[in-house]
Amino acid sequence: MKMMVRIGNVHIGDGSLVLIQSMTNTPTMDTTATVEQCIRLFNAGAELVRITTRNLEEAENLANIRRILREKGYHQPLCADVHFNPAVAETAARLVEKVRINPGNYGTGRPLPPEAYTEEVFLAEQEQIRKNLRSLLAICREHGTALRIGVNHGSLSARMMARYGDTPEGMAESAMEFIRLCREENFHNLVVSMKASNVRIMVYATRLVVQKMKAEGALYPVHLGVTEAGEGEDGRIRSAAGIGTLLAEGIGDTIRVSLTEDPAEEIPVAQHLVKLAEKWKTAGKPEQKAGPGKTSFEPRPVTPLPGHVTALVVADSADGTSPCQTPPDILFLTKPSLLLNLMPGQMYLCDHEAWADLFTDLPLIMPLIPAGHFEHFVTRILPSLPAPSAPAGQPQKSRLTKPHEPASGSQRPIALLASPATLTPIFPLLQNTPSVLIVLQSFSPHPSAEFREALSLMEKSSLRNPVILNLNYATDDADALRIQASAEAAPALIDGLANGIWLRNAGTIAQETVVSAAMGILQACRLRTFRTEYIACPSCGRTLFNIMDVLRKVKEHTHHLSHLKIAVMGCIVNGPGEMADADYGYVGAGPGRVTIYKGKNPVRKNIPEENAIAELIQVIKENSDWMEVPHPGE
Structure with a gap:
């Protein structure tokens, strides 16, 4: 059964039009700046705006932001973006129309070694999640607040990683666990999302969770986005490839294009994708003839052209x-x-x-x-x-x-x-x-x-x-x-x-x-590499430096390293995890401080921001991945 969900004054799911979202990158305690950015986003065409909510103080300030927006005539719904702290989510659920929680870090215990997750330990942590979630759901039900179960490839819980690994299956099961707990409480005002910087993983995980929801008899609305897509040409291409693939299959009720740019720049890209989706609806559903899309990469065997790659x-x-x-x-x-x-x-x-x-x-x-x-x-x-x-x-x-x-x-x-x-x-x-x-x-x-x-x-x-x-x-x-x-x-x-x-x-x-x-x-689409790939978050209230400037500087120094993937992440929440595909990472560690990663391992911790790019280059050189910029004609 397809479910329709109310978020404030809008409805999504079960045939409704695809809703466009964005997210502020202002400090949430800067009420004026956050209100002004929300207004810019609404005027540009956003129909819902998400706001970073790190602590109780920020959660309580959502009331001021919402009140001023209403006074100015803006009644579009707001969403609190919450990680780690159930108390913050519960406060926010009383004040805004939607709350996003991350199953990878919501009410989970301290990470244990993989071998420690026996069935007994696994179920004990699930019971603790149930208790935390039950309280939040009661508040959401009382206030008519929608809940997004927002799984992120970069922050799966240790217990899910131990059982399923860093896989689309692990992402889908992380969401399904929370969905089942919500259904046990007869709470259905749910939205689900499967986000990853790897486009293929994002697509496969989303298809998989949709299949699982259908199999269990309740298809909740799905939010789409390629997280840490970057900026410019590559950011638009990666976002359109992931979101567009799923919209073409009739999957997706809300979308957000995550660009490392001014958030208002996300809206025209999202609007273009929504227009394409409306056009595609007139041409029928591809799964009726071709079957559903794949959930694992099993390429069609081919006879390649002699002397050529297969892409x-x-x-x-x-x-x-x-x-x-x-x-x-x-x-x-x-x-x-x-x-x-x-x-x-x-x-x-x-x-x-x-x-x-x-x-x-x-x-x-x-x-x-x-x-x-x-x-x-x-x-x-x-x-x-x-x-x-x-x-x-x-x-x-x-x-x-x-x-x-x-x-x-x-x-x-x-x-x-x-x-x-x-x-x-x-x-x-x-x-x-x-x-x-x-x-x-x-x-x-x-x-x-x-x-x-x-x-x-x-x-x-x-x-x-x-x-x-x-x-x-x-x-x-x-x-x-x-x-x-x-x-x-x-x-x-x-x-x-x-x-x-x-x-x-x-x-x-x-x-x-x-x-x-x-x-x-x-x-x-992960078929071939032509240029340096940058995994960069779109910035939010958690970002600890000007990520757009930093990304530009990192590109200036590393654009010729076409064999590498380099991550530039504003904070620790999704940083190390979302760098699963990256060879090197530049991650905010605190105000004015940066940690440099080789793969998932921090190798230069808490270094001054002014030295960070030089340290990144040095780490690349130490691992024999550096090449000098070729001169013209070489």
């Missing part, structure tokens, strides 16, 4: 040169009749008709064959062509200005251009040609649904062809492109069904920006 980027090129410093894996020749400047060793795609006229003797230029011509090509044309055999380093055509070396082997690489509708009829041909690269395109209002259906059928048919998702847009707004492309490509990529991406845009956005978005999407 590819394709990009347009008019003259055969790369549009960016890091060349895409495959370049599509948009103007093959031009005098070309082909790069040695670079793989190219070309329209099949131009290829037949110009490039049949060049083995690293693949013909792109429409599905309607594919059978004729592979049964009639391809067998009649001699194997490409030009000697390495020799110009293949007089109009080439650089040598273009042939690929090794005699098998000629070819590519198929198909839509989901035209792909399935030629499955029998593909059974015998597993190395054919499929470029799968969709012009549906819900492309991810079409992609998933076709790719799921390929998986069931044991087809091993690599598949590139081809998405076409016409926009002059780079952020709009990043958000929509991430949301529409990510579902198939996160589940390991597709093997690459080709973004095309008819607007004025520079081709380098389009390619950068494609690379960012593959990285967000």
Whole structure:
């Protein structure tokens, strides 16, 4: 049964519109600053605002913040963000419309070694949680306050870690334990969230908890967000990939885009995602044909292109040169009749008709064959062509200005251009040609649904062809492109069904920006790394330094370390845990103080903030992960 939940003057769940949230980053005791920021967020389009609530003093000040907002005509609901202290949650529940608690640290005992969590100890701690929760639920029921059970990948309790590990299953069970306790008390004004900085884990954990709630007969509203997503291009791509994947499947009742920027910058991204979700609703539910999304990473087996990784980027090129410093894996020749400047060793795609006229003797230029011509090509044309055999380093055509070396082997690489509708009829041909690269395109209002259906059928048919998702847009707004492309490509990529991406845009956005978005999407989906990954929290009232300035400075010094993941965290609440995927971490330890981490281990404790970046660099060097900034041309 789908549950509808009331949060102040709004309702969520059971078909209601997706509600947009944000969070203040002002000190909660600075009433004026917090009220002003709430107003800015509400005016920008936020429909609920969450406020850091660390202690009883801050909890009590929520009454002043709420009162002033009401006096100024703002009646949107407020949410208290509480960690650790049940008494703080109980006070806040009397004063605002919603309280978020974290099962990983709400009323749990002192962490024990994993082997100490016998069944008896596990259940004893559960009983203590029940007692703490029962008191909070009574207050929430009396005041009509909603409760969010907000699980965070970075702060699972020691007992859940001991039983399930640092996994989506552990996150889902952490939430389900609290949900079951609430249901025992006949309390149903619940919202659930599964947040992680790792997009794949966030998606899998959310799918898993939804499956478990359905199995137990009560589907509560779900809040979506990729925590510590960072800022700029990568922050938007990671947020859109995670949130968009789930919205595309009909999962999600409220969303928050967590950016390490001014909180008001989160709202346009969230609004774009909500508009996409409304459009997707008109195109049906993908799970009806493709089945539910995966909850563990089991990629579809493929036959990779020789000499290439299994996660590819394709990009347009008019003259055969790369549009960016890091060349895409495959370049599509948009103007093959031009005098070309082909790069040695670079793989190219070309329209099949131009290829037949110009490039049949060049083995690293693949013909792109429409599905309607594919059978004729592979049964009639391809067998009649001699194997490409030009000697390495020799110009293949007089109009080439650089040598273009042939690929090794005699098998000629070819590519198929198909839509989901035209792909399935030629499955029998593909059974015998597993190395054919499929470029799968969709012009549906819900492309991810079409992609998933076709790719799921390929998986069931044991087809091993690599598949590139081809998405076409016409926009002059780079952020709009990043958000929509991430949301529409990510579902198939996160589940390991597709093997690459080709973004095309008819607007004025520079081709380098389009390619950068494609690379960012593959990285967000954990398929490939192109650049340094920064895990950075969005800042809140707990943050112990100006995280936006610090992140900018850390990037200035480490942007060239593309093999690393570096975390910049404002405080200790989620810091060390959310750095589970990070190689190094910069975490606030106190006012003006920072702790540097190597993995999950603190290696420089409580150092002055002014020395922290130098210490971070030194730790990276000590672990042989430092590289000097390359000079141009190197």
